[in-house]
Amino acid sequence: MSNISQGEKVKIFDTTLRDGELALKHKLTAKQKVNLAIILDKMGVDVIEIGYPGVYSKDADEILLVSQKVKNATICGLSSSKPEEIVAVAKALRQAMKGRINIFTPVRLTANTMASQVIDLIRDSVSLARNYCSDVQWSAFDATRSDSDFLCKAVETAINSGARTISIPDSLGVASPTQFFQLVKTIIERVPNVDSASISIHCHNDNGFAVDNSVIAVEAGAKQIECSINGLGVRAGNADLAKIVQAIASSTNYYTEVDQSWLRQASELVNQFMVVEK
Numbered sequence: 519m520s521n522i523s524q525g526e527k528v529k530i531f532d533t534t535l536r537d538g539e540l541a542l543k544h545k546l547t548a549k550q551k552v553n554l555a556i557i558l559d560k561m562g563v564d565v566i567e568i569g570y571p572g573v574y575s576k577d578a579d580e581i582l583l584v585s586q587k588v589k590n591a592t593i594c595g596l597s598s599s600k601p602e603e604i605v606a607v608a609k610a611l612r613q614a615m616k617g618r619i620n621i622f623t624p625v626r627l628t629a630n631t632m633a634s635q636v637i638d639l640i641r642d643s644v645s646l647a648r649n650y651c652s653d654v655q656w657s658a659f660d661a662t663r664s665d666s667d668f669l670c671k672a673v674e675t676a677i678n679s680g681a682r683t684i685s686i687p688d689s690l691g692v693a694s695p696t697q698f699f700q701l702v703k704t705i706i707e708r709v710p711n712v713d714s715a716s717i718s719i720h721c722h723n724d725n726g727f728a729v730d731n732s733v734i735a736v737e738a739g740a741k742q743i744e745c746s747i748n749g750l751g752v753r754a755g756n757a758d759l760a761k762i763v764q765a766i767a768s769s770t771n772y773y774t775e776v777d778q779s780w781l782r783q784a785s786e787l788v789n790q791f792m793v794v795e796k
């Protein structure tokens with residue numbers, strides 16, 4: 519069984535304006551977000567994550583503004599499993615032609631978390647989001663440090679509750695390429711309803727493997743890669759979009775719809791984001 523077939527498109531999900539913004543000491547302005555989103559849209563990125571409106575209220579306004587400018591890409595907002603955060607994303611997306619709610623739930627069980635409570639949380643939050651939006655992504659926060667049997671159960675629950683995309687993040691950037699390949703493969707082999715959703719991945723670069731892990735995950739069956747311009751993201755950053763697109767372009771088996779001629783302009787704009795405006 520495989521989630522991606524040879525010759526298939528790999529979707530590119532850009533998180534520069536969400537994970538990347540969190541890496542900066544200052545917040546981006548609405549104008550900066552709109553300017554980058556327009557370039558990402560022209561570039562052919564499939565999904566643009568703009569912010570986390572349940573926690574940063576300015577992100578709600580930015581999602582609304584970007585929605586008015588973006589023509590093709592899906593606009594995405596992040597949320598935890600808290601109902602009020604899910605509603606905040608849904609409201610912010612009201613003018614988006616194509617909108618997605620990305621819900622993350624921690625799946626690493628600790629002494630204080632019961633498996634059944636986490637499963638309930640996933641079911642309730644994904645179902646709630648589906649009442650507002652047909653395009654719901656569920657992200658298994660800290661997937662690479664979780665128990666794989668529990669992770670499979672969590673993924674199955676999210677899909678049964680209506681998630682169309684399942685993201686497997688290496689949240690702390692601890693997985694080696696072999697381990698990450700195996701984890702994605704295990705999910706695709708073991709989760710009975712996995713073909714009702716697409717698998718996405720989101721890799722951090724703490725050990726320098728963000729790009730390698732992302733590319734190898736496609737070989738394991740992932741259909742969407744989450745990455746950012748210049749690899750901007752918390753701590754050591756995310757996978758660098760330009761490197762991902764280049765790696766996929768050089769493979770004969772898969773392709774992306776990203777037009778590489780826009781990469782330089784996007785990279786220069788994100789370099790300017792590092793400078794605090796007076």
Ligand SMILES: CC(C)[C@@](O)(CC(=O)O)C(=O)O
Pocket residue numbers: 537596622657659660685687688689690720722
């Ligand atoms: C949302 C998720 C994919 C996350 O980005 C979570 C987060 O940044 O809080 C991660 O790296 O695990």
